[in-house]
Amino acid sequence: MQKINRNVLVEKAVSLLENGTVCCVLGWKKGEFDYDITPAVFTTKEDIEANFVFDDFCGANFSKYLVQKTRKAEGKILVFLKSCDTYSFNQLLTEHRFDREKVYAVGIPCEGMVDINKIRAISGEGISSVECGEKITVNTIYDEKFEINASDVLLERCESCKSKLHVAYDELIGEEGEVLESNRFDEVAKLEAMTPDERFAFWQSELSKCIRCNACRDVCPACTCEKCVFDNPKSGVENKAPANEFEEKMFHIIRAFHVAGRCTDCGECSRVCPQHIPLHLLNRKFIKDINEFYGDYQAGAEVGSRAPLANYTTGDIEPSEVFDGRGE
């Protein structure tokens, strides 16, 4: 389904590596199967030519890796960024989390990434091959064949893609897109329409599935604290497993507050959750509220923007007005 061919990216990566512009390449490496792509650092032409992939399974957002990788790299790092990834990239720059000079960013078009779990729900177990395209062809070890519309099995975040526009790059491959009319707040509106008891029951049921693996936090480009308060034995709230219903919710709600106004809605948290908790809905509620209370704001749209929650203006909404329902 992707319009851009893997070979175009391989050529770009090899030429930038060979002419010395960059010292390494952050890209997607092919896996054991057709769908288990791993983010990888490539340092040789041979490795790139043999193992670099770009297809419908390349959901991983590389922006956060730049925080660590740029500290060690001896030259520039080439990073490929899909449009959604560029927002995380800018937000990290706004927060001075990496040195822009150490990165060569190539924007690439994206037609939406697919979710292997959704494919598996249709094909069942035993996937032996997956061929990407408008129609995804899945073969199984049980000699079954499935033709699935790629549009039916998109990652949630791609179903409600907010922008095909790249807000950061040194070089753009393919055509530039634009900010989209997204339906991404529809699910939030449904939650808002619930009674408080229903809403509480919804989150209780979702968050009680949490196994505290911290994958959501560890993948999140907005979560870049050097030492998370939940990992710090000295904090008094270090918390490896939720002991009760309160703790199940505490971690996620505190995390959502901490990234409020900084979350670009890249959707990585929900993509990686092994328990399929729709974590993005917590963040989207904050985004929707911020939009309604302070005017439309997209974190990461530009570098250095003052986030509404970190910027006082005399026109700011008063708490009393929030309770009175202004903005609704």
Added chain:
Amino acid sequence: MFKCSVNEIYNVFAKIADGKKLYVPADNKDGNAVYTEWAEGVELSNALNTAKSPKDFFFPQFENLMEFKVEGKSIEVNDIREASEDFVVFGVRACDVKSFEILDRVFLVEPFDSYYASRREHGVIISMACTRPTETCFCTTFGIDCTNPGGDIAVWKTEDAYYWQANTEKGEKLLAALELEGCGEDAVNEQKEKTAKVMSKLPLAGLTTDSFGGGKTMELFNRPEWKTLSESCLGCGTCTFVCPTCQCYDVKDYNTGNGILRFRCWDSCMYSDFTKMAHGNNRLSQVERFRQRFMHKLVYFPENNEGIFGCVGCGRCLAKCPISMNIVKVMKTIGGND
């Protein structure tokens, strides 16, 4: 061997659940199989395996160990564990049954873990043979036969019936109480052959442990590939928490205001404070933590346990790792049998 028809299975469940808690894999609203306490209306999942492993039954993610109550100058120490009750787990796959043996080797040797032992003693495992293994399965690599799943009672499912066979005294006692119809083994043997054919076709069927095992520490510890393999590891605990054999835990004290509640919870070697001691942390980088996980399963554990590996090939980590890095990729890269 005994049998019941597919239609009778819930009657059999009702018998088991009469007086004991029975847990079976059932689909949650997201379509994932989770062990659920059976009651009338709970439907058995058709999924190959549960999202989380059944190790929680014996080694829960979180449990209180004891409490200390302070009053004036005296400290009272209380054992606050709840008495274990008999329970039955139905539908455990061969890989997960094997994982209990691995956990036993950790918890049922000195220093003997009485919390684990009590639950192990009170639990009856009814296993279920696989009929539709998936591409991420590699139990054969560790010598596990998914058509002969072990446990206290083994169950095979064919199109029209469930076949039951007791393997232990505990199993015999339970099976006798179910009063099922006696039968021959032909249908089961046919089913086993069918599944064995699928097993040989699995993409990971050729994966071997030849390059691993006790005594390989010096050879494998400093391999340069650890760095590239761990390069994009997020350091989250997904692999360890979905793993049926990961057994590390942390013991912590919680200040209740007038005393201490001592609890333990699963820990992950992927976490930055894993095995942190007074002198600091002995694994400072993610590459060291990553290497520890795989060296433990593939080298240290067999070294200390007569060659038994600390992995059962259930494939959960393959399906769940956010960056799709896993033990198969490690074995192929480090072991060189790509």
